[in-house]
Amino acid sequence: MPRLLEYYGLTEITGAxxxxxxxxxxxxxxxxxxxxxxTKALCTDRYxxxxxxxxxxxxxxxxxxxxxxxxxxxxxxxxxIVERGVELVIIDSLDHLLVSEExxxxxxxxxxxxxxxxxxxxxxxxxxxxAVTCYYxxxxxxxxxxxxxxxxxQWEYMVNTKYMCxxxxxxxxxxxxKSPIQDPHDVVFEIHASSVVIKNRVI
Numbered sequence: 525m526p527r528l529l530e531y532y533g534l535t536e537i538t539g540a541x542x543x544x545x546x547x548x549x550x551x552x553x554x555x556x557x558x559x560x561x562x563t564k565a566l567c568t569d570r571y572x573x574x575x576x577x578x579x580x581x582x583x584x585x586x587x588x589x590x591x592x593x594x595x596x597x598x599x600x601x602x603x604x605i606v607e608r609g610v611e612l613v614i615i616d617s618l619d620h621l622l623v624s625e626e627x628x629x630x631x632x633x634x635x636x637x638x639x640x641x642x643x644x645x646x647x648x649x650x651x652x653x654x655a656v657t658c659y660y661x662x663x664x665x666x667x668x669x670x671x672x673x674x675x676x677x678q679w680e681y682m683v684n685t686k687y688m689c690x691x692x693x694x695x696x697x698x699x700x701x702k703s704p705i706q707d708p709h710d711v712v713f714e715i716h717a718s719s720v721v722i723k724n725r726v727i
Contacts, residue, residue: 528698528713528720529556531652532705533684534643535596537698538657539674543689544696544715545656549614550721552654556611559594559604561618572718583608590634597638605649613642614649616656619674632676640680659688694725 528548530534539545550570553560560566560582571579583604585594593615604610622631642653662675672679684703698711712723 527552528591529654529687530700530703530706530713530724531654531685532703533646534639534653534655535685535687536655536657536683537687537689538659539689540659540691543691544615544713544720545689546697547715547720548689548698549616549654549656550711551645552612553582553614554578557609558612558614559583559585559601559608559610561585561587561596561613563587563593563615563634566616570718571663581608583610587621590631593618593621594634594638597641600628601641605651606666610649610651612652613645614654614656617658618655619657619672622674625647629676632678635675636682643682655683666698 528551529537537545537548537651546567547561547570549565552558554571554574556612558581559574562584566584566586571582585596587596601613605613618635622635623658639653639655645651646653657672657675683702684704686700688701690697690699696713698713700706700711701708702708711725714721714723
């Protein structure tokens with residue numbers, strides 16, 4: 525089953541609520557052995573129609589605090605990657621943990637530690653890493669543009685590949701806005717009951 529996204533290093537998919545970020549992440553999880561870490565309730569209906577083989581490859585882990593996520597990534601994830609032959613790690617709604625806990629700079633340090641650990645797993649085991657985040661609009665503080673104030677100033681430096689989901693009257697668009705190996709481009713897609721369908725690609 526082909527992937528919708530191209531990965532290089534830490535890959536982020538961002539956008540406003542309702543634009544299709546989680547739908548794409550779930551669709552990606554169906555393609556290979558995946559650890560899907562969710563910080564909110566996951567709509568399992570999107571897996572309806574998936575084969576037993578697909579579902580057996582997916583590990584779903586629910587975390588409700590940044591401390592739980594840090595502990596899981598630090599102490600458990602490497603063993604799962606090795607034992608289950610994991611190819612993709614997804615963290616859905618990473619910034620939700622910081623918003624709900626109001627962690628501030630301490631939360632930013634935890635995110636940095638978590639992502640550095642996952643980057644090492646990416647380099648050691650050649651896994652792909654996808655972070656699903658919410659787009660809050662650019663903030664400018666003392667001439668610095670902060671694209672995700674919840675995740676802090678360091679976040680943009682950690683992300684290697686970035687996609688943005690947009691929903692307008694013409695439909696849904698997945699924009700590749702940052703990549704070290706590809707030119708920016710747009711992909712028009714539709715969300716069905718239990719699948720995501722690519723309509724066309726616009727350079």
